[in-house]
Amino acid sequence: MPRPQYVAAIDQGTTSSRCMVFDQDGRIVSVAQREHRQIFPRPGWVEHDAAEIWEAVQGVVADAVTGSGIDFAQLVALGITNQRETTVLWDRHTGRPVANAIVWQDTRTDALVRSLSEHEELFRERAGLPLATYFAGPKIRWLLDETPGLRERAERGDVLFGTVDSWLIWRLTGRHVTDVTNASRTMLMNLRTLSWDDELLAALGVPRAMLPEIRPSAEVYGTADGGVPVAAALGDQQAALFGQTCFGPGETKSTYGSGSFLLMNTGTEPVASKHGLLTTVGYQIGEAPATYALEGSIAVTGSLVQWLRDNLGLISSAAEIETLAGTVEDNGGCYFVPAFSGLFAPHWRSDARGVIAGLTGFVTKGHIARAVLEATAWQTREVVDAMNADAGLALTSLRADGGMTANNLLMQILADVLAVPVVRPMVSETTCLGAAYAAGLATGYWPDTDSLRANWHKAAEWRPKIGQDVRDSEYRNWRKAIERSLDWSTP
Amino acid sequence: MGETIQSVERAAGILRLLASGPRELGVAELARAMGLPKGTLHGILRTLVHVGFVEQDAATGRYRLGGTLLHLGSSYLDVNELRTRSLNWADALAGRSRESVWIGTAHEGGVLVVHHVFRPDDSMQVLQVGTLLPAHATALGKVLLAYDPYGDAGAAFDAPSGTTPQATATATRGDEPAAEGLPAFTPRTITGADDLAKELELVRGRGWACDVEELVEGEVSIAAPIRDGRGVTVGAIGVRGAVERLADDGEPHITIVSYVRDAARAITRDLSR
Numbered sequence: 001m002p003r004p005q006y007v008a009a010i011d012q013g014t015t016s017s018r019c020m021v022f023d024q025d026g027r028i029v030s031v032a033q034r035e036h037r038q039i040f041p042r043p044g045w046v047e048h049d050a051a052e053i054w055e056a057v058q059g060v061v062a063d064a065v066t067g068s069g070i071d072f073a074q075l076v077a078l079g080i081t082n083q084r085e086t087t088v089l090w091d092r093h094t095g096r097p098v099a100n101a102i103v104w105q106d107t108r109t110d111a112l113v114r115s116l117s118e119h120e121e122l123f124r125e126r127a128g129l130p131l132a133t134y135f136a137g138p139k140i141r142w143l144l145d146e147t148p149g150l151r152e153r154a155e156r157g158d159v160l161f162g163t164v165d166s167w168l169i170w171r172l173t174g175r176h177v178t179d180v181t182n183a184s185r186t187m188l189m190n191l192r193t194l195s196w197d198d199e200l201l202a203a204l205g206v207p208r209a210m211l212p213e214i215r216p217s218a219e220v221y222g223t224a225d226g227g228v229p230v231a232a233a234l235g236d237q238q239a240a241l242f243g244q245t246c247f248g249p250g251e252t253k254s255t256y257g258s259g260s261f262l263l264m265n266t267g268t269e270p271v272a273s274k275h276g277l278l279t280t281v282g283y284q285i286g287e288a289p290a291t292y293a294l295e296g297s298i299a300v301t302g303s304l305v306q307w308l309r310d311n312l313g314l315i316s317s318a319a320e321i322e323t324l325a326g327t328v329e330d331n332g333g334c335y336f337v338p339a340f341s342g343l344f345a346p347h348w349r350s351d352a353r354g355v356i357a358g359l360t361g362f363v364t365k366g367h368i369a370r371a372v373l374e375a376t377a378w379q380t381r382e383v384v385d386a387m388n389a390d391a392g393l394a395l396t397s398l399r400a401d402g403g404m405t406a407n408n409l410l411m412q413i414l415a416d417v418l419a420v421p422v423v424r425p426m427v428s429e430t431t432c433l434g435a436a437y438a439a440g441l442a443t444g445y446w447p448d449t450d451s452l453r454a455n456w457h458k459a460a461e462w463r464p465k466i467g468q469d470v471r472d473s474e475y476r477n478w479r480k481a482i483e484r485s486l487d488w489s490t491p
Numbered sequence: 492m493g494e495t496i497q498s499v500e501r502a503a504g505i506l507r508l509l510a511s512g513p514r515e516l517g518v519a520e521l522a523r524a525m526g527l528p529k530g531t532l533h534g535i536l537r538t539l540v541h542v543g544f545v546e547q548d549a550a551t552g553r554y555r556l557g558g559t560l561l562h563l564g565s566s567y568l569d570v571n572e573l574r575t576r577s578l579n580w581a582d583a584l585a586g587r588s589r590e591s592v593w594i595g596t597a598h599e600g601g602v603l604v605v606h607h608v609f610r611p612d613d614s615m616q617v618l619q620v621g622t623l624l625p626a627h628a629t630a631l632g633k634v635l636l637a638y639d640p641y642g643d644a645g646a647a648f649d650a651p652s653g654t655t656p657q658a659t660a661t662a663t664r665g666d667e668p669a670a671e672g673l674p675a676f677t678p679r680t681i682t683g684a685d686d687l688a689k690e691l692e693l694v695r696g697r698g699w700a701c702d703v704e705e706l707v708e709g710e711v712s713i714a715a716p717i718r719d720g721r722g723v724t725v726g727a728i729g730v731r732g733a734v735e736r737l738a739d740d741g742e743p744h745i746t747i748v749s750y751v752r753d754a755a756r757a758i759t760r761d762l763s764r
Contacts, residue, residue, distance in 0.1 A: 323570070408618075428582060
């Protein structure tokens with residue numbers, strides 16, 4: 001009898017690296033995880049040591065494979081998903097990073113990004129991205145400007161750039177490539193041609209010689225030691241979209257962590273947002289046309305629950321928010337806008353700050369807890385409304401994943417507020433699963449996306465329970481609370 | 492209201508006084524506050540110290556609340572915390588067994604469903620979180636009764652079985668209470684106190700429970716205990732499904748039992764971290 005075969009996925013995240021091994025039904029066979037250091041050299045700066053990350057990744061792959069009692073010969077493919085936008089520069093000859101990686105959260109490029117404002121329309125139109133400190137292009141520019149001699153070495157092609165996918169593939173296979181989804185977060189790639197754009201490169205002052213080759217998300221990039229094909233790379237949110245099998249236009253996933261990320265599949269044409277979302281590549285399978293997505297991010301969702309725990313001490317664990325919110329029937333007229341560092345999609349108001357509106361003597365901590373959960377739901381609603389308007393599609397159900405899906409009350413409130421069913425999938429590790437799926441498709445482990453859809457199962461479903469009149473009046477109140485949060489901070 | 496026990500009331504009074512401020516209290520102060528002779532208090536205090544509810548300062552001889560008592564108050568595990576910690580294991584169990592997964596805690600003599608994972612076959616299913624199931628007719632309930640830290644299996648007899656705190660009742664109320672007092676849902680429901688005691692003994696002996704068509708005809712449930720770091724049973728996890736898939740000749744399939752026990756052990760390990 002032939003030995004069973006498996007697919008492994010590396011999830012290189014912001015705080016840790018994980019490796020998961022999956023079987024043909026998409027079930028988790030084993031998991032390993034290692035954390036790495038967060039380096040904070042100055043306020044607003046966040047760095048990682050790329051060499052340390054590479055060691056952690058090798059460690060978790062070995063742990064996940066040997067820990068499950070299988071050997072490398074049983075692995076038919078290895079996929080990669082990664083923290084997006086984090087920027088690594090390394091020496092082509094020594095293989096060593098030339099500086100610490102600049103992490104997506106790092107805001108050191110703030111002034112640099114503001115100085116690019118004359119090109120705002122160019123970036124929006126070609127790259128689909130607003131000017132913001134997250135993206136990789138300005139981080140490359142910063143390193144080239146601040147490190148003596150680096151620009152010359154980069155122009156000669158002696159110093160290479162990569163997002164984390166690229167760094168790992170280079171270490172694993174020796175090839176300098178990146179996938180379209182990661183490339184779409186650099187501000188350097190033309191969304192339509194899926195290639196580096198000379199005008200964007202010129203605007204940012206980044207030499208072409210240091211850039212990786214852009215490849216599809218699913219194809220065999222090369223083989224790692226032990227002969228395992230490295231066969232997929234996807235940014236983490238795109239991997240979650242893929243793991244949730246959102247393969248049709250209009251299909252949408254939302255990942256609930258500290259912040260939340262919604263991605264809607266918009267098909268094979270990029271949709272320019274008029275409502276404050278960004279346009280990104282969802283995935284590209286082999287030589288097939290790329291699938292695009294609209295993305296809306298919400299800065300504060302799960303972290304508001306943590307704030308309630310750590311800063312107010314109203315609960316002792318995040319899960320208790322549901323218990324506290326369950327002590328009351330409704331929000332008691334109170335609304336919580338967590339605009340701690342301004343409002344993101346779709347408002348983009350940096351002058352906003354958090355407010356709790358509608359307070360009366362009647363309001364208890366239970367009402368506040370409820371308002372905290374509703375804040376996540378209403379913020380989701382605003383992004384969904386923007387997506388529907390941009391894409392000309394109507395959301396018919398929301399596929400939710402991430403840690404907050406354990407909160408049944410939140411899931412019910414989401415369904416009530418969105419007026420569509422909210423579904424939690426059986427495998428909540430959709431990020432890893434998405435990378436495994438893409439790698440398995442590239443190597444024929446799974447024949448097509450239909451076979452992946454067959455693996456997707458509902459673990460739970462919440463249906464809307466409130467009437468349209470209640471929904472409408474609550475939404476009006478939420479918008480009034482949003483109004484109250486504006487024009488607070490003066491720069 | 493029936494008769495109360497005076498010494499228990501006095502013990503409660505001492506605990507309240509000790510809890511009322513940060514200061515330790517001496518026997519004389521306690522006696523004055525309660526209007527009782529010191530000799531009476533000595534006996535009660537000695538007993539409270541013995542069970543760990545009160546501690547005596549070795550240097551001053553004064554009294555304060557004991558660590559055991561503080562621990563009692565915090566031993567309660569939030570059901571939403573339990574769900575959060577169980578989520579991945581419950582999904583894995585549903586994936587392996589290909590059946591719906593249920594987690595329950597003891598609530599008013601019944602079983603409160605705190606987590607429910609759909610059977611992975613994409614059939615129409617409705618989330619049953621918040622439903623109250625009868626303890627004596629379900630595997631979850633038998634586990635909770637068998638490992639009740641207060642040994643309060645008799646609670647099943649007082650339970651408002653089949654009622655639900657949050658609507659969505661699936662468990663049908665028994666037609667007629669049997670002579671012994673436990674409602675029957677099918678001809679196979681255990682209704683006698685002795686029979687139930689024997690069944691719970693069996694559950695304790697093998698570490699898991701099953702119900703074979705005892706709540707719903709044609710359905711079987713299998714469950715095992717979830718324990719916290721101190722070994723106290725805080726919940727039960729199990730699967731429920733069609734008798735054709737889960738049992739042969741009234742005996743549940745041992746592979747499914749092992750999946751359920753694996754999941755229960757994994758959550759128990761997680762909770763003791």
